[in-house]
Amino acid sequence: MRLLIIGAVAAGTSAAAKARRNNENAEIVLYEKGSHISYAGCDTPYFIGGVIKDVKSLTPRSVDFFKKKYDVDVKIRHEVIKIDLAAKTLTVKNQDQDETFVDHYDKLIIATGAKSVILPIPGIEQDHVFNLRNIKDALAIDSFIADKKPQSAAIIGSGSIGMELCENLKLRGLDISMIEQAHHIHPALDPDMSFHLEKQLLSHNVKIFKNTRTAKIETDHILTSDDEKIPGDMVIAAAGVRPEVSLAVEAGIKLGETGAIAVDKYLRTSDPDVYACGDCIETFNLVTKKASYFPLGSTANKTGRIAGDRATEGNLNFRGVLGTGIFKVFDLSVARTGLSERQAREAGYDIETAHIMKPDKAAIAGGQELIIKAIADRKTKKLLGVQILGTEGVDKRIDVLVTAMTLGAKVSDLFHLDLAYSPMHSTAKDPVMYVGMVLDNAIAASQTQ
Numbered sequence: 198m199r200l201l202i203i204g205a206v207a208a209g210t211s212a213a214a215k216a217r218r219n220n221e222n223a224e225i226v227l228y229e230k231g232s233h234i235s236y237a238g239c240d241t242p243y244f245i246g247g248v249i250k251d252v253k254s255l256t257p258r259s260v261d262f263f264k265k266k267y268d269v270d271v272k273i274r275h276e277v278i279k280i281d282l283a284a285k286t287l288t289v290k291n292q293d294q295d296e297t298f299v300d301h302y303d304k305l306i307i308a309t310g311a312k313s314v315i316l317p318i319p320g321i322e323q324d325h326v327f328n329l330r331n332i333k334d335a336l337a338i339d340s341f342i343a344d345k346k347p348q349s350a351a352i353i354g355s356g357s358i359g360m361e362l363c364e365n366l367k368l369r370g371l372d373i374s375m376i377e378q379a380h381h382i383h384p385a386l387d388p389d390m391s392f393h394l395e396k397q398l399l400s401h402n403v404k405i406f407k408n409t410r411t412a413k414i415e416t417d418h419i420l421t422s423d424d425e426k427i428p429g430d431m432v433i434a435a436a437g438v439r440p441e442v443s444l445a446v447e448a449g450i451k452l453g454e455t456g457a458i459a460v461d462k463y464l465r466t467s468d469p470d471v472y473a474c475g476d477c478i479e480t481f482n483l484v485t486k487k488a489s490y491f492p493l494g495s496t497a498n499k500t501g502r503i504a505g506d507r508a509t510e511g512n513l514n515f516r517g518v519l520g521t522g523i524f525k526v527f528d529l530s531v532a533r534t535g536l537s538e539r540q541a542r543e544a545g546y547d548i549e550t551a552h553i554m555k556p557d558k559a560a561i562a563g564g565q566e567l568i569i570k571a572i573a574d575r576k577t578k579k580l581l582g583v584q585i586l587g588t589e590g591v592d593k594r595i596d597v598l599v600t601a602m603t604l605g606a607k608v609s610d611l612f613h614l615d616l617a618y619s620p621m622h623s624t625a626k627d628p629v630m631y632v633g634m635v636l637d638n639a640i641a642a643s644q645t646q
């Protein structure tokens with residue numbers, strides 16, 4: 198059995214490792230057009246900030262590692278330029294030798310990932326304007342700061358990458374302006390939660406421009422559509438990503454409604470011998486059961502493993518996502534899962550919301566306030582979504598609530614969880630239990646009115 202995999206970062210390498218565990222004899226080859234493999238894209242902002250000193254630590258696994266540990270051939274700087282579904286072949290360009298060849302597969306896994314959105318703004322092509330998607334981009338940003346010594350950075354987009362860069366560029370001594378076209382920053386949060394994030398950025402002297410469209414990028418500033426000048430010796434365009442699906446489309450593989458590759462629960466594409474995983478696929482939302490696109494490393498690793506398993510006759514199924522995400526900006530962690538209040542209302546749910554402010558642990562242990570917003574469905578009495586901000590313990594609470602949501606708990610079940618407690622770690626009634634108690638009471642009250 199010959200298994201070919203296109204793309205060798207999170208999803209492709211996870212697929213290869215699982216395929217090898219299932220099948221000792223398969224020939225497994227990964228084609229990667231870039232020079233770096235199996236890297237932690239999530240770490241790159243911290244390399245730019247100088248928190249990670251050595252770029253080599255971003256790529257802990259080499260081509261040799263995959264050969265030795267998994268007997269998998271990783272061919273870097275090899276771009277797949279065509280998939281022929283009828284002949285079951287790939288046409289591959291070896292970029293170093295400028296030659297092309299054809300390779301045959303029995304099963305194929307597409308793990309081509311995503312690419313940064315290139316904003317259609319005049320001036321975007323200049324040398325001081327950057328995206329951050331991979332190690333090459335991180336090295337370019339790092340060198341620019343070292344060589345040109347910019348004083349100011351304008352970050353277009355306030356998603357999690359924009360936020361992480363905000364902190365890390367501050368660490369390099371730059372003045373930061375964050376530009377967001379929506380009414381509030383980090384639009385994945387509801388406005389009442391975004392307010393707390395905004396306070397955090399302002400307290401670190403980050404300038405925030407909401408409702409602001411970039412009209413033009415000049416050499417040392419951005420010109421907005423209201424003719425305002427925002428300083429920017431360097432500019433980061435962090436306006437999201439799109440799935441990299443050009444090869445799949447040319448081959449005739451079907452896309453889903455989000456524009457990413459459509460897959461079934463076995464991660465099989467419209468061609469039964471071709472699987473897909475990672476940032477190039479469409480997933481589905483566990484709450485709404487609707488198609489969704491959540492390009493995250495957590496999901497890429499998971500879907501890679503499932504695709505590798507299924508391509509080698511395993512029996513793992515993909516169970517969908519809640520869209521859980523977390524990031525840190527300065528000392529604040531921000532997490533979310535499921536639907537925001539706006540999304541829940543748009544989806545037609547009759548909702549109850551709760552706002553809870555409770556310390557993450559006892560005062561004697563330096564407990565810090567967690568700000569939690571939880572949204573529940575009055576009909577099913579289940580959580581629809583949660584947003585949490587705080588300096589400590591955010592990750593633990595979001596993950597407990599994600600687990601409860603995934604397993605179908607009702608809000609009344611949260612109080613009964615036997616959670617770990619000591620004053621050093623929590624409070625006797627954990628904030629998770631308060632979420633359940635407050636929502637349970639509120640839903641009961643709404644039903645007696």
Ligand SMILES: Cc1cc2nc3c(=O)[nH]c(=O)nc-3n(C[C@H](O)[C@H](O)[C@H](O)COP(=O)(O)OP(=O)(O)OC[C@H]3O[C@@H](n4cnc5c(N)ncnc54)[C@H](O)[C@@H]3O)c2cc1C
Pocket residue numbers: 203204205206207208209228229230231237238239240241242275276277278308309310311312329330331358441444474475476477492493494495496497523
């Ligand atoms: C700055 C940053 C921070 C992030 N932080 C987080 C985080 O904290 N948490 C989280 O969950 N996620 C995070 N992510 C997202 C995470 O990095 C991605 O979800 C993950 O890398 C996706 O892995 P992937 O293998 O699907 O795709 P990619 O990482 O995009 O890799 C796809 C690979 O396929 C190759 N390829 C494409 N086309 C071809 C072709 N035709 N031939 C050969 N090779 C090809 C590409 O060169 C690329 O190397 C972050 C991303 C960035 C950029």
